[in-house]
Amino acid sequence: MATATKRPARTGKMENSEFHEFFVDELKDIYWAEKHLVKALPKMKKAATSPELADAFEKHTAETETHIATLEKAFELLGEKAAAKKCDAMAGLLEEADGIIEDTEKGTMIRDAGLILAAQKVEHYEIATYGGLRTLASTMGHEDVAKLLQQTLDNEKATDEALTTCAESLVNDQAVAE
Ligand code: FE
Ligand code: FE
Numbered sequence: 410m411a412t413a414t415k416r417p418a419r420t421g422k423m424e425n426s427e428f429h430e431f432f433v434d435e436l437k438d439i440y441w442a443e444k445h446l447v448k449a450l451p452k453m454k455k456a457a458t459s460p461e462l463a464d465a466f467e468k469h470t471a472e473t474e475t476h477i478a479t480l481e482k483a484f485e486l487l488g489e490k491a492a493a494k495k496c497d498a499m500a501g502l503l504e505e506a507d508g509i510i511e512d513t514e515k516g517t518m519i520r521d522a523g524l525i526l527a528a529q530k531v532e533h534y535e536i537a538t539y540g541g542l543r544t545l546a547s548t549m550g551h552e553d554v555a556k557l558l559q560q561t562l563d564n565e566k567a568t569d570e571a572l573t574t575c576a577e578s579l580v581n582d583q584a585v586a587e
Contacts, residue, residue, distance in 0.1 A: 432545055433489050439538050440480045440491060442499035446531060447473040449503045453528065456510045458521045462575055466528070469568050476561045483546075483554045502531050518584040525576045532569040539565060 447470060454466035484491040506527035513520035539562035546555035 428549065429487075432542070432549065433484075433487060434494065435538075435542060435545075436480060436483060436487075436489075437492050437494035438496045439535070439542065440477070440484075441493035442496040442535070442538075443473055443476045443480065444493055445496075445499055445503060447477065449506060452510075453506060453524055456515070456520065457524055458516055458518055459575075459579060461579055462521050462524060465568075465571055465575055466524075469528075472564055472568065476564070479557050479561050483557050486553050486557075487551065498534055499531070502527070502534060505530065517587055518580055519587055521580045522576065522584040525572050525580060529569055529572050532565050532572065535565040536562065536569065 450466050450470040450473060454463045454470070457463040457466060481491045506524070509520070509523035509527050513523050539558050543555050543558040543562055546552075546558055
């Protein structure tokens with residue numbers, strides 16, 4: 410009888426695979442991104458000219474808290490500790506948002522147009538990330554995690570659409586007229 414190499418029991422979690430480690434690392438990256446975004450959104454709310462945009466930022470601050478909690482659930486399902494790893498992309502996008510506030514005048518609609526642009530870049534980054542991670546989770550057989558990531562993905566998409574509506578129905582025409 411051939412002596413089989415001892416392998417860890419299959420748990421379906423792929424704890425020992427490089428792919429699992431890579432996936433968890435990417436979760437840590439978006440976890441960092443969400444944790445920093447939740448601190449930046451109140452600043453964006455304060456900087457906004459129109460109450461409608463301020464409300465949108467306030468709503469998404471609460472939703473971002475949910476995104477953080479949802480990621481914590483995903484870590485738990487994977488048997489991993491929730492940890493943040495610096496996301497250079499989000500750091501850069503938030504720097505851009507700060508730049509918009511510095512470069513535009515308080516109380517103008519041009520500022521709101523700029524804030525919407527900055528916020529939509531953030532949402533698109535999140536949409537790309539959650540879409541990719543959801544697909545990876547599915548591939549690995551982590552349907553429970555994939556479902557959680559899909560929930561957040563749906564919310565990011567709705568936020569992006571709400572920002573487009575705000576730009577089209579209110580902000581952009583007034584910004585052009587300033
Ligand atoms: Fe988010
Ligand atoms: Fe978001």
